[in-house]
Amino acid sequence: MIYKINEIVRFKPADGAIWSIESPEQVINLTITNCNLLCLLLNKKGEVLSREQILEDIWDKQGLRSSNNTLNQYISILRRTFSLLGIDDEVIKTIPKVGFSLNASISVEKECNDEPVKAVEKEKSPKRNPNNYIYAVALSVMAVFIAALFTYVLYKNSAYSLDTSIVNIGKFDACNVNVLPEYTRGQSRELLESSAKLIALSKVRCIPERIFIVKPESRGSGRSFLAECIVDKRRNEYFFCKGYYIK
Structure with a gap:
């Protein structure tokens, strides 16, 4: 229905x-x-x-x-x-x-409509090996980091203002691509290229009012994190952030 x-x-x-x-x-x-x-x-x-x-x-x-x-x-x-x-x-x-x-x-x-709606992309889950304890611990640490980041971003106040700084490194189609300042390392072009690959790999489409925030792979973990957020640019208010682990 x-x-x-x-x-x-x-x-x-x-x-x-x-x-x-x-x-x-x-x-x-x-x-x-x-x-x-x-x-x-x-x-x-x-x-x-x-x-x-x-x-x-x-x-x-x-x-x-x-x-x-x-x-x-x-x-x-x-x-x-x-x-x-x-x-x-x-x-x-x-x-x-x-x-x-x-x-x-x-x-x-x-x-009543039996035709499926083309909904937004489903959250992608990494392949897990239940016998790999080290992988599970690393994933848990990353999950805590991401949860803390977006709890801070989205619930710092009732208006959902973005109170932490992000750096724009370019665009994927017409959508802004951003990273936290500590991940720029002065290599915006290379970072944008790798971020665009992550977005394409996740099959997330660029639509109006959407931005991307990327946490690049670090320390040889082989895992990156991508968040897509809907933003009211007139009010600088963010909501509906959804995250993807990418391996």
């Missing part, structure tokens, strides 16, 4: 894909939590949902920890997604001191 929202956007809950009807190739994949939250709002269109109800249905029943601040962040992501996809109207209304509601004036239709 697919939801058609305000005659402008389609949303496929099965895989969290949401896209503009006019630009079906430009797909954004929502996280599981944001997908569940949007489904709840769509199915309860026009109803006022209390914060307590939403937190219980979306987080507590899944055994997840939640807070009002967490809910605010996820609502903010959904609002920005609709804005990026061309819906300028207020889709999700805030009901002061109560909760949220999907605007009753927003049209929502359910469509």
Whole structure:
């Protein structure tokens, strides 16, 4: 099943894909939590949902920890997604001191469509050898580093501003390619070429509002890291970052 929202956007809950009807190739994949939250709002269109109800249905029943601040962040992501996809109207209304509601004036239709949607690229996982303890430890260290980096980037404040510096080394198609300053080493051309190969290898497409952040292979590990982020350039706000390990 697919939801058609305000005659402008389609949303496929099965895989969290949401896209503009006019630009079906430009797909954004929502996280599981944001997908569940949007489904709840769509199915309860026009109803006022209390914060307590939403937190219980979306987080507590899944055994997840939640807070009002967490809910605010996820609502903010959904609002920005609709804005990026061309819906300028207020889709999700805030009901002061109560909760949220999907605007009753927003049209929502359910469509049956058996044709698969070309969704954004799936996260690639490295091939693992369960008997290789050293590989597992190295991968864990890299995972901690990446998690810390993007937690800092995305959750430093509620506006998701990028508060750490990155260096632009060029473009892949029309999208900016960036690295952290310590990885430039004064070799931007070589670094851009290797970064472009990583992006091509990951089969990640350049679409409007997307940038790439690359962590090159280092110390002979044979593994690199690539992140694709959707950014509202007018506000310098980043969200929907997704990472790929590449070996």
